[in-house]
Amino acid sequence: MKLRSILMGNRGSIVVEAAFIFSFLIILSFGIWEYGSWLSIKSQVERVNYSIASVVKERFNLYGKREVLTNNDVKEIYELAKVLTLHRYDSNLCVRVESIHFAGSDVKKISSQQKIDYGSSLCKSLTTKDLKNKINLSPYSSRGRWLPLYQVSLIVPMPKGAINSLLGNVELIPSFVSAHTILLER
DSSP states (O other), rough: HHHHHHHSSSSHHHHHHHHHHHHHHHHHHHHHHHHHHHHOOOOOOHHHHHHHHHHHHHHHHHHTTSSSOHHHHHHHHHHHHHHHHHTTTTTOOOOEEEEEEOOSSSSOEOOOOOEEEEESSSSHHHOOOOGGGGGGGGOOOOTSBBEEEEEEEEEEEOOOOHHHHHHOOOSSSOEEEEEEEEEEEO
16 A cells, blocks of 8 residues: 555655666666776786787897797797786687788888787687788888888687676677787887
């Protein structure tokens, strides 16, 4: 009897309005929480990508003056990325290393190009801007050659959150986080 009088009276409208408002606030809170988590993971991925890019940058010192990457080199970089991400994404981590080398002349001419992926199938969904469009970033060195360009990309999956699960196929927050760094060898 009391419930009926609450729902039928003016006070019942307050209960209904409160239910809508609190539902909206809860959904908004979850959305803010998930977006904050995405930003946190994005920040971590960018820091790790910068660290593994530094290893590629030091190729001359760390890899016996060898400029061309091998599959084993990328595997070692992948293993380093797993350690730097504290093994949170071991089975789903993807590392891509691309490089462009130039012929040793005064004219900038590409002599070789390579792209090596290592890790999960997320590498197939990774779309990066073509490194050929960035060849103007390569300077002519004092050793009389154009410096090779490298691009290091790291991709990790984003955990499926409550908001994305609730909305089904609508991806408000991306399903993966990626970071890309273009660099020159030192």
